[in-house]
Amino acid sequence: MLTKIIAHRGSKGIRPENTLPAFEKAIEEGADGIETDVHMSKDKHLIIMHDETVDRTTNGTGRIFDKTLAELKRLDAGGYFGYDYLGTQIPTLDEVVQLLIKKHFTGLFNLELKTDKIQYPGIEESVSAYMNQQTLPFKIIYSSFHPQSLIKMHALNPTVEFASLFKLQTKFARKFYRNQLVKDWHPDIRWVRAHRFFLPHVQLRPWTVNSTEDMRYCFKRHFDGIITDYPGRAGIIRQAI
Ligand code: G3P
């Protein structure tokens, strides 16, 4: 089985993260999957960004949840990465999904609900309603660091695949494993390497697998996938294994 290469926030290493150019590049580079993060604006639009605030990746300040879509759209989400990307907007979930459809993307779409720091009221219902009304040529995997969000999503979408995200807290991870809440695990690669964790019945897709050494480690063990900022380079390394 070939380990899938999943582009983290798009091709984050070479394009401004979580923007349409980053997703386009991931498709161009032949990524098997695309990972991204969703939040909610003040006026309840589904917004693609990693952080809860716009400070790090745009020319604005403040929380996504305190801004309307129109206010978010006025911000520059590309300039922080380089002059060439000045004027790039923050995308909505709809804009990303429509881009993937237009580009005939047929891989995995891993949508992370960023509900661990802010509980956006109704985000699970809103994401489910939007995604379920689309005819999608790709497979969805929902993930979250917040177990309650995954439980809610599962109730709303019992047939969809879910992945539990976890950082370095071993106890938390083991509890999830014992409870068999999810069979797909998206752990920090450092956790995987520290615990030498690989079980055949768990679909393991660690993040963020950027070094050649980590990539080889995952490819050689036939993990189900890796989540990487550099899908193009990962493809070359996978081919050489
Ligand atoms: O989905 C894997 C990874 O994206 C989780 O961490 O902080 O990059 O969203 P983060």
Ligand code: CA
């Ligand atoms: Ca993420």
